[in-house]
Amino acid sequence: MTDVDSSDGLMTPIRPEQLDPGAVIAQSLDNQWVPAQLTKDMIEQGRSLDQVGRERGKEVRAEYFRSLINASQVVINRAYFYNNDAINRDLVQEGEPRTAHQRLLASGAIVPFLLNERHPAEEPPPHLHVRREGFTAWQETLAGMPSADRVRCVRMSWGDPLDDRENREQTRTRLFQPFTEKVQGLTAKHFDILAAQVGVAPEDADRFGRRLGEVVEFSNGLSVRRQPVVRNTLYEEFVSVPGTNVAEGRYDRNKPFAGEIKQLLDLIYNVNLADALGRYPLTPVGSLRRVVLQEAREARVTPGFVEDPEQLLTFLRRQAFSVVQDRLTPAAVDELELQDIWRLRQTSAWNEYIRAFGALTAAPEDFHDSVGRVFDRYVRLNAEILRLARERRQARPNPWRPVVEVVVTLGAATFTAISGEDVWDVAGALAPLAVTGSVSGSVQLVLRNRRAGRQEQRFAREMAAVRLAGEQEWHQFLDLVRRLPGYREEVGPAPRGTASATTQDNEDPVEY
Incomplete structure (x- = not known):
């Protein structure tokens, strides 16, 4: 219909x-x-x-x-x-x-x-x-x-108001089924990488892998019995304290890896809706990024894959930015009120920033030429935030050194480049894991203050998916990065994969 x-x-x-x-x-x-x-x-x-x-x-x-x-x-x-x-x-x-x-x-x-x-x-x-x-x-x-x-x-489909079968079917195929597939695919991941990225110690990786096997086995059992695979059911079995309502959020420390499994289920739950709508999940700082899922994502979610090691290097090369005139920024965006956010969205600074960032994410291959415009618009946007905060007499200006941070994640390795005005730093964190077969990952762009940890206006979003064909391409990229001036490298545990509801078609549908 x-x-x-x-x-x-x-x-x-x-x-x-x-x-x-x-x-x-x-x-x-x-x-x-x-x-x-x-x-x-x-x-x-x-x-x-x-x-x-x-x-x-x-x-x-x-x-x-x-x-x-x-x-x-x-x-x-x-x-x-x-x-x-x-x-x-x-x-x-x-x-x-x-x-x-x-x-x-x-x-x-x-x-x-x-x-x-x-x-x-x-x-x-x-x-x-x-x-x-x-x-x-x-x-x-x-x-x-x-x-x-x-x-x-x-809505997935509007169809005939007297017959909602089309919406139910599209919801099943675009929401429910992909959620089930993502959960049941957890045991197909590289366990050592997955364990490290969710914060499991290397010596516990095998035990963590077995626990994920139990999650997948439980999910498979639900499917075989034609019962819905939903987050609440998985929470009850592997995360929540027995006998409590999932909505209370009481997580059981006696259930092995309850916290890690919760983080994975939440990640799957939220990227699933974004995928169903063909748009981006916005991952908060401190939460797992979807790169942890080791997916070969569809091109509709990202503009395509970066597969050339030399092209991937362009994201980490040094960028030159204009001098920042206003070196003060509000201490916290949450000091503002919703009406301030509305006013901010009416300014030319906000509109120019959104246009510049949209152009960058639509054509990440032009990163070197267009990231400077995003940086410039980002600085102007923060000046507007400061102005609004000052009007409320809530501004607590701090020294500000705005930077662009690029994070390239490839399997169990992470490369970061930070640049802005007179600052440039590039580093790699490599886990002692052998590279076998193709290597997937992502490129994330972060706009923030150089002073890490301050609760200030910042933004992070994945701009491109990465897929290198095999060990040869991986080593080619690593060799190119190691030639960058001032590059430093650490070898140790894999870095955490942190940044930035699935219901079923049944008689009593739960809220998504």
């Missing part, structure tokens, strides 16, 4: 291919997202999601704002609008914060993702968890939008 294109007076239904090319799915808005280190602390101390709510909430709010600053469009699961405090606090407050949210909806900056429902204000099924105050605020926000405004909502 043909998808619908007409508006219902509030909503404009769109298909995945009608999203902006630069649209992202923010992993930090996932109701189970926790930074890797905080996950470890929760398990060791027996704390629940509620017990780390304040610490986690601040991180989620900051990542929510960063996604709106650094991407033209953010796709958000409908349930998060009323169940996630980082978003819903603006709706409950009413006044200026709610108005800013309405403007972001009307402009298409925020796009709700609908799974089974056909309208953003539709009442959720009674068996799903709903924060009633939040849902009421969400309905009021939609009802209070100006009559001329429309909310773009994305």
Whole structure:
């Protein structure tokens, strides 16, 4: 059947291919997202999601704002609008914060993702968890939008409102089935690399591999019995404390590698929706990057593969940037309010930054020629952030040395190049693992302050997938990198693969 294109007076239904090319799915808005280190602390101390709510909430709010600053469009699961405090606090407050949210909806900056429902204000099924105050605020926000405004909502298929089989089938083939395949493919990975990237010690790699085998075997058993393979079910078996509700976020330290398995399941869960929509997952700092999954990703997710060692080297070569005039930046983006984010998106600095970054990611082979424009626009954007923060009298300016960091990950090796104005540094971290067969990886671009660790405006996104044919090409690339001036190298454990809901077609569908 043909998808619908007409508006219902509030909503404009769109298909995945009608999203902006630069649209992202923010992993930090996932109701189970926790930074890797905080996950470890929760398990060791027996704390629940509620017990780390304040610490986690601040991180989620900051990542929510960063996604709106650094991407033209953010796709958000409908349930998060009323169940996630980082978003819903603006709706409950009413006044200026709610108005800013309405403007972001009307402009298409925020796009709700609908799974089974056909309208953003539709009442959720009674068996799903709903924060009633939040849902009421969400309905009021939609009802209070100006009559001329429309909310773009994305769904796998709209089809015939009396027969939703097409949406169910596309959801099954584009969401449910790929999630199952990604989980069941974990034992096909290079265990030593995978273990090292999720933080497992080398001496525990074999035990970790056996535990992943149990995850895959359990998942296979569900499939054979025609039962859905969903994250909550896997959490109950391998992550959560027995007898607790998964939503409580109580992770069991008596279950082997519970934290590592949780991080892998969360990564699969979130990149799965991004893949289904043909757009980018936006991975928060401290979370696993999808390079850990050792995929041969489809070209629709990235502009294509970099397969030539010499072409790959261009990302690490020294870049020259103009002098930065404003050397101050706000101490934290999360000091701003949502209305400040809306104002920021109206500035020429923001629009020029988004255009420059979009051009770079669309043609990563032109990196050397175009990264300077991105850097320049990034500096101007931060000046606007500082101006808005000063207006609120919340600016705490710090010395700022903006840099571009390129991270090339290849199997168990990571190469980084940091450049900006008078700074250039290139280094490699190699694990003592033999290279056999083809080597896959990625190129990630990070825009940040030279002073690592400060909670400031920063952005990281994968720009290209990498696939070298074999050992010969790997050594050719390594030889080229080692010739770069000032290159330094460390050999040791593989670096962590950190950066930056899958439901089923059944009688009682759970929320994605």
